[in-house]
Amino acid sequence: MTEIRNQLNGHETSALHRRFKIMLVIVVAALSLLALRMWYLQVIEGEELKQKSENNSIRIRKIKPMRGLIMDTHREVLVDSQCSFDVLFVPGRTRNIQSVFDQLGSLYQDASLNFDREVFTPGRLRPFVPIRLERNVSREKLAIVETHTLDLPGVTVDVVPVRQYLGGEMMAHLIGYTGEISPEELDKDESETYTSGDLIGKSGIEKYLDPYLRGKSGIEQVEINVLGKEVRVLGKEDPEPGYNVVLTIDALLQKVAWEALAGKPGAVVAMDPRDGSVLALVSSPAYDPTLFNGGISQEDWKKLSGDPFHPMEDRAISGQYPPGSTYKMIVAAAALQEGLITPETSFVCNGSYELGNRTYRCWHKGGHGRISLHRAIVQSCDVYFYNVGKLVGVDKLAEYARRFGLGAPTGIDLPREKNGMIPTREWKQMRYKEPWQIGETISLSIGQGYNLVTPLQLVTAYSALANGGVVWRPRLIKQIEAVDGQVIKSFAPERKSVVPVSTGVIEQLKKALWGVVNEEGGTGRAAQRKDADVAGKTGTSQVISLPNNEKTRKSKYIPSRFRDHALFTCFAPVHNPEIAIAVVAENAGHGGSAAAPIARKILDAYFDRKKSPGKKPPVVISDHRMEHQGLLH
Amino acid sequence: MKFDRRLFINFDWMLLLVVLGISLIGLLNIYSTGFNQVYAKQEFLYVKQIQWIVIGLVFMTAAFCVDYRFISRYAYLIYGCSIVLLVIVFFYGYATRGSQRWILLGGFSFQPSELVKLTLILALAKYFDHHRRNEFYRLRDLAVPFVITLAPFLLILKQPDLGTAMILLIIFFSLILFIGVHWKSLAWSALVGLVLIPAGWFLLKDYQKDRIMTFVNPESDPLGAGYHVIQSIIAIGSGGMTGKGFLKGTQTQLRFLPERHTDFVFSVFAEEWGFLGGMVLLVLFLSLILWGLKIALHARDYNGTLIAVGITALIFWEVVINIGMVLGILPVVGIPLPFLSYGGSSMVVLMTCVGLLMNVSMRRFILQP
Incomplete structure (x- = not known):
């Protein structure tokens, strides 16, 4: 039955045939129309259009x-x-x-037509x-x-x-x-x-x-x-x-910082702790960016990439250094906040610390004697912090370090920022398949060992201390505006987190940091200024005894590579800080003698100009201002 | 399904040869569009096009192996699935150049709107087969098929893809004209259409309005939308009688021509192969279309006839609209040239369509079990 239903009856068949004839006519007519149009364009108008295309008239x-x-x-x-x-x-x-x-x-009247003949090899030549x-x-x-x-x-x-x-x-x-x-x-x-x-x-x-x-x-x-x-x-x-x-960069501070580094390897970052604005971000040595205009020459590129001091690397955001004694603030903050010590807690330092069969030395061979927290920070006593670090333990330390923004990208608006490294028990087990050693916690408490931070992270952490606990996302861009001045996008300060440390503890630490720079026996006295109360911390990070002394790091600093990195980080004025600075001078020795003077110069420039605001900043670069627009017309 | 020796004897070699011929021309042409380019990814488009042709042939084989009456049993289900895909595109599809058309399927990006062309034909063919009438259809008889067409039409219009959406409407109208509509119903539709066109104008995106305006007067905007047409006409015209030769089309190689490997492939071909080459291509398309109509006429049953008519109409209109637009006699809407334009979804779906045509063709003598 289905068979019959599907068959077409006679009437339908003739109707179908008629419709197919109509369709045939439509198809042939439409395609003929296209053919006619092609005939018109290609044969009748062809010559003229060919002329047009040959002249590329348009x-x-x-x-x-x-x-x-x-x-x-x-x-x-x-x-x-x-x-x-x-x-x-x-x-x-x-x-x-x-x-x-x-x-x-x-026509040039000299045959010195210097072009790359290689592009003319037949295979590579594209006519147009x-x-x-x-x-x-x-x-x-x-x-x-x-x-x-x-x-x-x-x-x-x-x-x-x-x-x-x-x-x-x-x-x-x-x-x-x-x-x-x-x-x-x-x-x-x-x-x-x-x-x-x-x-x-x-x-x-x-x-x-x-x-x-x-x-x-x-x-x-x-x-x-x-x-x-x-x-x-x-x-x-x-x-x-x-x-x-x-x-947000201040060209004056940038210039002072650059000149203070004097071409030696290192980095300086300055930040406004009130809103996280980056005031200076310097890495040294550097390169001349105009070399890249119109493509860098082979020769220049070889020179840059082969330089043992790696001028292409931005040390401020991707240089990773052990924080040295600057890390002691984290240790102290953790211990105080967790109630493991009080400001009065004291330990005896006689120049070294014994743990098992190993001896950990204080930088001051003679020892500091019985010492409490404030003086331990001022004099940067290592033994005191060995004791405190052991009390806190590696994982608690890591927790506080992270809360201060260390060991993770700060989120600055620049490509290629590095993470740094804050170790935990779990991390070591994963990475080395070995349990954590208590001795490693001891090294950690004075910022040696696996710890790595970038100068930008360091200044962010100290800014948090300076402003009472706010960790800012570093703000590098103030705004983007159209040529007519209309603001396209503005970048508001961005609060990342607040450190879990009470105001009392922070005040205690700030007082100690002020002591580092201003008290008798302080390690950071080179940064002292009469009119601005500077608070800071020195740091000296050992290069040679790094447990993760990878081959690359070794070969990187061939001359004087065994010398320590000098660190100094500070903020001022201590009671209402406006500027925080972190300085790293590679292989330059002690933080107090090599890095603190650099910070001092930047502080001088900042406060001197503040004193005489009417004075125009020295012509840092050139006096080009907004009139340079629309040069093409 | 038992194997029947007659299937092999009746295999439509002619159809296969014509389609392969057109695809081969398309391949050479795409090689030419990529020949003188700066972008590495354009240079190797022809390799990808080979892949698409091979994949298309696999789908074509699948489409003629299974009896079309079996496929037709699930026509609504298949149609439903393709609508679901369109909805997925609507929510999760990814966009390029401001139009959200693609979804990712196992590493391939896929354009469901191409697939809908085929599934719509299957669904409409089934519907009209089940609701056969001896007299002319009236408006109320067409309500359901119209809704079947309208759903994907609106989804695709929203993407926005004016060209593909229009093709769906054209398929619908081609089929209802074929089955026969009462003249009063036609008059009414025409009237509604006339009212809707001005209303639709406001729904169009600016660039779509531009294109229609520049069709009316291409010189009004030589830098924008009109530029495409002007350069296309120069390219085609400058080909002359015999063309400039393979890989020697200056308009193409100088990159005056826009969309060289997609919508404007025909201009490339006509510039390099001239009027004669263009005629060869047109004759190939004409044979394909006439062959499709022949298959429709001799189909075993009405459903087969409707499927073949729908597919042939799809190919016919795409050819006419695409070539008409590059020749400057129709407005520029994004419709690919079958088997010549670069594009995986379009190639695979068209090959599947041809597979269905073969299916109808080779089963014309076989009685239903």
């Missing part, structure tokens, strides 16, 4: 945007953009490449992908190329905005550098807004804020005649300049 030209400025907190310009002119060559526009080059060489012959050509050469366009088929001039790093080396790590987008970056680009030849931030702020700084390319549509001359501009879409960025 040519699209990209106008590169001006990249945004980067300014310090006082709106002093740190990075600026200027125009440079590159000579390009499109191989597909000429039949005889060699003659074009000979022509260009003779422009090759950059020469970057940043002089005005004279530019004039030659412009006036001889007819003799130089395929040779064109490209206007490229070039970054001016007015801060130079002292800002290199912080600001970063830019370069032409690489094929890998193009492949990774999800937004599909970058095209080859675009400038892109490669590190630092330039990379982190690239989407804001880069601006938007403009397009110009130009009609060109058979001779390759522009006839008229058909349409134009202006490029949009990138947004300007205002940092």
Whole structure:
């Protein structure tokens, strides 16, 4: 029965046939219409349209945007953009490449046409992908190329905005550098807004804020005649300049810190403990960011990457150091808060501490005698803290260290921040498959051993102490604004957490830190200032006895590599702190003698200017200010 | 299902040859679009397209092995599943260029809106087969199939993907014109349509309005939407009678042409192979479509006829609208050119459609068990 139902009856069949005929007519008519249109375009209009395509009568030209400025907190310009002119060559526009080059060489009147011959090997040559012959050509050469366009088929001039790093080396790590987008970056680009030849931030702020700084390319549509001359501009879409960025950095402090480090390996971070604003972020040694403009040369790159002092590394956020005695504040805070000691608790220091069959020495061979907490901090007595650390235990110590922001990224707005390391029993079991040794807790209590912190973490922790317990997320960017000053995005201070330490304990510790700098016998007296009550802590971290002395770390510091790192961290004024500083000077010896004087210089600069606010800051870099916009027009 | 020797004898070699021929032309063409490019990922698109063709052939085989009457039994279920996929896209799909069309399936990104073209045809074919009438259909008879079409239409319009959504409506109208509608019903639909068009204008996104405006006058916006059409016309026209030659299309290689490997593939082909090449391609498409109609006419049952008509209509309209748009006689809407445009979902679904056509074709003599 189903069979019959599915069969078509005679009436239906004839109706079907009629409909199929109609469909046939529609199909043939539609496709014929397309064929006719093709005939019209390709055969009748063909010659004319071919002319058009051959002349490329309409040519699209990209106008590169001006990249945004980067300014310090006082709106002093740190990075600026200027125009440079590159000579390009499109191989597909000429039949005889060699003659074009000979022509260009003779016009220049010197044969020193320095381009990379390798790109002209037949396999790699793409006829319509422009090759950059020469970057940043002089005005004279530019004039030659412009006036001889007819003799130089395929040779064109490209206007490229070039970054001016007015801060130079002292800002290199912080600001970063830019370069032409690489094929890998193009492949990774999800937004599909970058095209080859675009400038892109490669590190630092330039990379982190690239989407804001880069601006938007403009397009110009130009009609060109058979001779390759522009006839008229058909349409134009202006490029949009990138947004300007205002940092929290104070260029003056940055400069003082940089000069105080004097090119030796180390790092300085200064922070406003009231809101976490980063005032200075210096890493030394550094590199010249302009080397990367238009691509770094092989030679320069080899020099930079082969340097034993690693100038490319930003030590302020990715240098990891044992905190040394600066860590004693964490130990003391934990012990006081947990009620394991009181400020009056005392221990006897006779120069060393015995545990099992091992001896742990105090830095003061003669010993400090019977000593209580305040003096133990002032004189940085190691034996006192061996005792206290043993009471607290490794896991409790780790808990407090973490609460102060150590051993984890601070979340600063920069790429490539390192974690640091705060060990626990569990971590050691996982990592080394060995139980925790009590002796390791002893080393830990004076900041040696597995402990590693970055200078930025250290200053964040001391800021928390200074401001009564608030751990801030370091704030590096104040705001992003459009060229007309309209604020696009502002970055409010961000409270990460509050340390679980009572006000009484914090006050006790701050008093002791004041003693370090100002009391008789204090280790940080080199940072003493009469008019500002500085509180601080020295630290000296041993390089040689590091248990995790990895090979890489060893080979990194070939000269004087066995010398200790000097640390100093401080804040001032002690009762209402406005600035906190952490200084690390690698292989420089004692914190009190090598690092504290650096902090002192920064404090001097900060408070001197505060005293005479009318005085303009010394011209740190140059006097470029906001008038540098829209250079293209 | 028993194996029947007649299945092999009746296998539609002609259909396979035509489709393979068109796909091969498409492959060469995609190789050309990637040849002179800066992006590594575009250079190797043709390798991926080969993968898609192979996967498509697997699906095609699957689609003709199982009797279409068996498939049709589950047509509503299959349709329902594809709607569920569309809903998933609506909530969890990922977007590129402001349009949320894709979902990830085992590492592949997949476009359910392509699949819906096929499942809609299956569902409508089943519905019209079950509700056969000897006289013309009236509006109330069309209410249910209209809702069946409207659901995916709205979901896809929201993505937004105007082109694909329109194709669904076109499939619907093609099928109801084929089954026969009372002239009064037609008149009413036309009237409602005329009222809805101005209302729909306000629902369109700005870029969609732009495209329709520039279709009316491409020179009004030479830098924006009109640019595509102008450059496409220059590319096609400059190909002349015999074309500029393989890999030598300056419009393509100079990257004047936008969307070279997707919507504007035909311009690339016409520039490099000229009027003659274009005609060869058109004739291949014509044979494919006529062959599809022949299959529909000789189908064993009405359901088979409707499936074949639906699939043929899909291919026909996509070809006409895509080529019409690159030739500048239709507005630019994102509709791929079957078997030539780069794209996995489109290729696999179209191959499956062809598999179904073969299915209907080779079972035309077999009595139902």
